[in-house]
Amino acid sequence: MSSYKVLGLFSRSFSLDSATIPTDVQEVLKEYAENGHVGAEKLQRFLVEVQGEAQATKSDAEHFIDLQLRESKLLPKLHSQGLSLDAFLHYLLNPLLNAPYNRVVHHDMTKPLSHYYIYTGHNSYLTGNQLSSDCSEKPIISALLRGVRVIELDLWPDSNEENIHVLHGRTLTAPVELLKCIEAIKDHAFVASEFPVVITLEDHLTPSLQSLAAKIITRTLGSILYFPEETESFKEFPSPQSLKRRIIISTKPPKEYLSGKSQKVSESTYEKDATQEEPWGDDLPSYSKQIDSHTKDPPSTVPPEPDYEESDLDSGTEVPEHEHPTYKQLIMIHAGKPRGGALKDALAVGGEEVKRVSLSEPQLEKLAKEYPLELIRFTKRNILRIYPYGLRLNSSNYNPLVAWSHGAQMVALNMQGYGRPLWLVQGFFRANGGCGYVKKPEYLLANDEIFDPRQKQPVKVTLKVTVCMGIGWLERFGKKYFDSFSPPDFYLRIGIAGVEADTIMKETKIMEDEWIPKWNEQFEFPLTVPEMALLRIEVHEHDMSGKDDFGGQTCLPVAELKTGFRSVPLHDKKGDELSGVRLLVRFQFI
The missing domain is CATH 3.20.20.190 (Phosphatidylinositol (PI) phosphodiesterase)
Structure with missing residues (x-):
């Protein structure tokens, strides 16, 4: 098992091994890893075929590998081999290299x-x-x-x-x-x-x-x-x-x-x-x-x-x-x-x-x-x-x-x-x-007709969300924050906030006694007005007393989501980011 600190991204080091890797990610590694590593050519293929980044080049892949290895404080000589399996997982969990949405201004800003x-x-x-x-x-x-x-x-x-x-x-x-x-x-x-x-x-x-x-x-x-x-x-x-x-x-x-x-x-x-x-x-x-x-x-x-x-x-x-x-x-x-x-x-x-x-x-x-x-x-x-x-x-x-x-x-x-x-x-x-x-x-905004929100709309697209895993609570909060005597029992509430026809909330199973929970659960959300939809995610820690503890939340604009496996940072109740606490989630549009 290797353990390393990702500078500027994780407040404390955390360890990952093959047992931690979610099932969906393991399937990806079978396809794109060679001799236990994901090299630049394989990473480029992964970016295009899984992440939906059609314009990604080999140079882009090499750049990501270089950044991940530098932030992970791994030796430069490993660069030619690419990313080891757990380094690849750290790359997927890196919100700066693998964000869930576009972080630059890209709308037309010239209108009234x-x-x-x-x-x-x-x-x-x-x-x-x-x-x-x-x-x-x-x-x-x-x-x-x-x-x-x-x-x-x-x-x-x-x-x-x-x-x-x-x-x-x-x-x-x-x-x-x-x-x-x-x-x-x-x-x-x-x-x-x-x-x-x-x-x-x-x-x-x-x-x-x-x-x-x-x-x-x-x-x-x-x-x-x-x-x-x-x-x-x-x-x-x-x-x-x-x-x-x-x-x-x-x-x-x-x-x-x-x-x-x-x-x-x-x-x-x-x-x-x-x-x-x-x-x-x-x-x-x-x-x-x-x-x-x-x-x-x-x-x-x-x-x-x-x-x-x-x-x-x-x-x-x-x-x-x-x-x-x-x-x-x-x-x-x-x-x-x-x-x-x-x-x-x-x-x-x-x-x-x-x-x-x-x-x-x-x-x-x-x-x-x-x-x-x-x-x-x-x-x-x-x-x-x-x-x-x-x-x-x-x-x-x-x-x-x-x-x-x-x-x-x-x-x-x-x-x-x-x-x-x-x-x-x-x-x-x-x-x-x-x-x-x-x-x-x-x-x-259309001039030729007025949209009538009262009329039932057909489903335009279905968002498929696979909740893979989560990390960072132990490093962020400490062993006794959620339960004094055992690891936490995390579960997710996940759903859509949008027009009435699209609004829904669902829950994952409870992962008992896990600091790094792996849910590996899929959800599908048919959307009639995807332009107005927000993906809501809340993490809670199950408590037998009935008063569950809060473990983080985020809301993401569906129209901006990037497809593929993405690192999703979580925030506290006031909206401030919980340093190092994040989920690995796969987004697909059907």
Whole structure:
């Protein structure tokens, strides 16, 4: 038995031998191994015939062998022999050399923004629940580093109407300065992706504070802020490609030429402004009154003043127009919400300028049942943003697939929480190199017809998944993490999240007392809408008490899966990768 450490990939060494090799892999080795090794020519054949990489060359195979041997710290003289049997298995389990999906941007990024699903956060500044957690720039940074491209900020006056707070209005959340949030966005916007970041503003400001917000935003972001020329109107949104490394603003345009005197943002003003997102909508009238009994204004905790000269930010200071555009001029994507009446009216389309409309989770469900074709027609040119139900006080989330299936581009989830809906979002945006923009399927964009999600669709393809084995739990967690007295009993829950006809979950058998379980089980998933399907995998450790332990999870976009044997890294409940913990899975499309 050989044992070695794969540098940069496995936190600790682990051992494999012929007894560990899954049955399917053993069959492959019979075909492609010679004298106990897989050489460059045989590896090339394997890449073409099993892995579906038709363009693979002998040079590619030699390169993979070289990389695997170097990372395995094996002697260079072994290079001519190729990979030994366990080295070949380590190669298959290497997620950098044998990833399950394409890790580079490969979608056409030259179409209008409305043609893409965009990785979107809700109340991006909250550190926890929706009622009493702190507001901070830190969750914004975390979201951007994960690839989120739409950041939401709620803007409120402080108690003196002299400064701008970011907080969840009329709750007990402690505020953070707008300046800190904008600085965080500037510093971290393009670490994970070069494609544009959208800041959606829920604006509860007086006209003078809107002017202050414009100055803070323009002075902080400088040249990376994109805003349209005064004469520019959008019959079609610009493309992600044309907006690379730019930040854009989306909010409701302020009413024209409001009185210059300060107008206090009162409860009555707020409730009448149906184009802004209410903290609770109609969901919590009694709780809203309870909050009001504690505070008539937003929380009174006042952060330090912005670090600007007083003369610079005086709301009465005259600033040259070319230097500081007005608040209205900063808005590239004009936003709104349904104003009472029929929800259907918000989805009216015509020759007017494109726009963004926000709907709550219950509003979407109602429209999806009653007017699905109108939803899809609207999202061909316009942007639809969905936000969570007001009763999700603990920052839980909803199933995003209903919104995606009807063409909604900005499906906003609470990134500070975790759970299965957030796992779906994280998996969905692993597509297209993880850049935060995923091209919508053509059936949702076609001009000649409107896709009807109510009609039963035929099976287009069947995904065959063979779960071979898993590794890494012992090295990652230690001997007593799952059970103090024996090795763990792992099993998988595996299935599809997608349109209703495709959604299903199945389970493997329980592998008792195995740190390196070999399931060797096959599953078939017929798919009617493979473009919208996500492969869900969860690992659990069976416990006789009935409370099984969590062993990792992942979601993978089916449309991006590479065929063949692939290394599938697992993640924790928050979506962070569990270093060294992975599965060997074979994917085939029938």
